[in-house]
Amino acid sequence: MALPKRRLKTQEERKIYEKIFDNLTIQDLFKLKAKRIYESYIRLINEGKESKVLLVSSDEGLRVIKIYKVEASNFKRMWYYLEGDERFRRIGKGKRDVVYAWCKKEYHNLEIAYNLGLNVPKPIYFIRNLVVMEFIGDAEGKEAPQLRRVRLENPEEFFKNLMNQIKKLVREGKLVHADLSEFNVLVKDNKPYIVDFAQATLLSHPRAKEFFERDINNITHYFKKYYDLDIDSDMIKKEIGRGIFYV
Ligand SMILES: Nc1ncnc2c1ncn2[C@@H]1O[C@H](COP(=O)(O)OP(=O)(O)OP(=O)(O)O)[C@@H](O)[C@H]1O
Ligand SMILES: [Mg+2]
Secondary structure, eight states: OOOOSSOOOHHHHHHHHHHHOOHHHHHHHHHHHHTTSOSEEEEEEEEOSSEEEEEEEOTTSOEEEEEEOTTTOOHHHHHHHHTTOGGGTTOOOSHHHHHHHHHHHHHHHHHHHHHTTOSSOOEEEEETTEEEEEOOBOTTSOBOOBGGGOOOSOHHHHHHHHHHHHHHHHHTTOEEOSOOSTTSEEEETTEEEEOOOTTOEETTSTTHHHHHHHHHHHHHHHHHHHHOOOOOHHHHHHHHHBTTTBO
């Protein structure tokens, strides 16, 4: 993948942005640029129902800007995760308040995971509905593929590594990812990198145990189905969640 050989001129960049973003987002993107959080837009990596993920360059290497689509966001779902989170009890209930809190939550959750030394994108900055983070991929700008797109060479080792990271996240970070799946685990150098932390919740969330069990079930189910691994998901849940979710 060729990276831009020169910096995009502001006007060129604005033209590109006008095709993909609303005015408020364009304003925020230029604010980030003025702060030198990034230098130049490169391309769109992913467009989902609720977000757009952009690849950008910066003085310190490639970065990603994840932009939540305020209008298309599922506020009810966001609120459902936010209201049980003691860090976000005081937020307003307007659409924008909820999406901004969601973004801030993703940033702070990434910070917890990154500080534990887990393989997650380093969080760089957040503003309103935008989160800036490290790019997980190669130096040419090719993103690390999602787990579901890859045939692993050593699935046992990969699975163990992933479970060790989840164990650390839960036991030391006091966080449950709450959307762990083959879509949110990327593969780089045969190792798992976890993304998409907005819905991750503290252990004190009233539904943390339910989210934790669903995470482990999703991943064990995937490795059983596609790699025929002999995994006892209940044992894994007990091992990771002992003293937290189980006696
Ligand atoms: N830091 C990153 N480095 C490389 N690729 C990334 C990064 N963050 C996200 N991606 C890519 O973009 C995809 C979507 O990102 P993410 O899972 O955070 O958003 P999402 O809210 O799930 O989007 P969707 O609306 O599609 O569900 C990821 O599965 C991954 O392929
Ligand atoms: Mg995702």
